[in-house]
Amino acid sequence: MSKVIGIVSEGPTDYLVLKAVIDKITGETNRYLSLQPERDMLGRFGNGWKGVWRWCEETEEINTLMKAVQPQIDAIVIQMDGDVIRKEKEIHCLCDSTACKYKGTVFPLYCDKHDIECPAVVPCKDHVDGSIGIMEHGENVLALALKADDMSHIAITIPCDSTDAWVVAAYDDLDNIEDYEDPWKTIIAKKKYYHGIRVRGDKKNVLTYAIFSNMVAERWNEVTQKCISAMKLDQEVKRILLNENK
Numbered sequence: 597m598s599k600v601i602g603i604v605s606e607g608p609t610d611y612l613v614l615k616a617v618i619d620k621i622t623g624e625t626n627r628y629l630s631l632q633p634e635r636d637m638l639g640r641f642g643n644g645w646k647g648v649w650r651w652c653e654e655t656e657e658i659n660t661l662m663k664a665v666q667p668q669i670d671a672i673v674i675q676m677d678g679d680v681i682r683k684e685k686e687i688h689c690l691c692d693s694t695a696c697k698y699k700g701t702v703f704p705l706y707c708d709k710h711d712i713e714c715p716a717v718v719p720c721k722d723h724v725d726g727s728i729g730i731m732e733h734g735e736n737v738l739a740l741a742l743k744a745d746d747m748s749h750i751a752i753t754i755p756c757d758s759t760d761a762w763v764v765a766a767y768d769d770l771d772n773i774e775d776y777e778d779p780w781k782t783i784i785a786k787k788k789y790y791h792g793i794r795v796r797g798d799k800k801n802v803l804t805y806a807i808f809s810n811m812v813a814e815r816w817n818e819v820t821q822k823c824i825s826a827m828k829l830d831q832e833v834k835r836i837l838l839n840e841n842k
Contacts, residue, residue, distance in 0.1 A: 598624040599670040599837055602662070604632040604651050606644050609805040610675050613759045616813035617826075618673065621833045629669065645680045646705055649687075652741035653703055659746050671749050671836045674738055678730040678756035678825070679778065681723075685716040687737060693722045727756035727774035731825055751832035755825045760784060763808045765822040766815040767791050773822050 601618060605611045615628050632651040633643045641650040652674065655661065662669040680687050688694055689704035694716045698707055707714075723729040734754035744750060755761055756774040764770065764779050767790070776782060785795045793807055812819055820827040834840040 598622075598626045600627045600629065600667045601837075602629045602631045602665070602669045602672040604648055604672065604674040605630075606648055606675065606677060607633065608802050609800045609809075610677075610759050612802065612805050612809040613762060613812055614673055614675060614753075616809040617762075617816055617819075617829070618833055618837075620813040620816045621830055622837050627667070629665065631672070645676050645684070648674065648676045649738065649741060650705060652738050653705075655742075658742055658744050658750070662749065669749075671751065671833075673751045673753065673829075673833070675753050675755070675759070676734055676738060677758040678727065678734060678754050678774075679758055681730045681733050681754075682757070682777070683718065685714050685718055687733075688716040688718060688720040688722075689714075690737070690740070691716070691720050691722045693717070693720065727824060730754065730756050731828070749836055751829065751836060753825060753829040753832070755823070762812050762819050762823055762826055765819040765826070766808070766812045770822075774825060 599622070603611055603614050605614060611628075611630055615626075619625055632641055633647050634640065641647040641654070658672070662672065686704040686707075689696060689707070690699060696709075696715050698709065719725075720733075723733045731754040735752045738752050739747065742750070757777055757779060760778075760780040760783075761773050761776065764776070764783050765773050768783070770776075773779070780800070781798070784790045785797055788795065793804060795804065816826070816830070820830050
């Protein structure tokens, strides 16, 4: 039976990938609501990873929200790319090793001290190196921001370095795909065509990404074998929507 699923993502291409793979996992054509970014793309929280983090921080009573929205939401999937943990100071502001007098009083994205005054260090020594450490840190940051008493219907996914890694995993036989930095630039958009598909440089075309998303879904089993983040999402969707234990 199809479900109603709310998606909080960095942008429209991530949204396409998540919809495609969740339908693949569940074997259903589900109904999706884009909770973030808002449809006019100029909404309250903004776009990208900051918009995702703000949404988690400022959305109160998320479990009440799931019941209040009509049709009632069965699950929420929240996505943020792992490259954020690799590159951005703000995401490390709340780490134990960051000695900051503003910690706990100012939400990192609303702090104006991120230049020379910011004590946060990237990479952060509090976390395990590599994609596993990045995923765990991203999951913890968003879960902390949510402040939800019940996470049983919420899945957080941190693709490393981005959802582009899942695209590469669907098309190419490469080892350690989630350790590649910026796979869009270094692999997918390195030439004008990627596996016969026209790619327009740094710009991610939604129509092109619809093709990529379908291939990710079609080869989802292979993607989960190559990407730990994909395997974790697969397990979470099955737990929430299919009542399967890990």
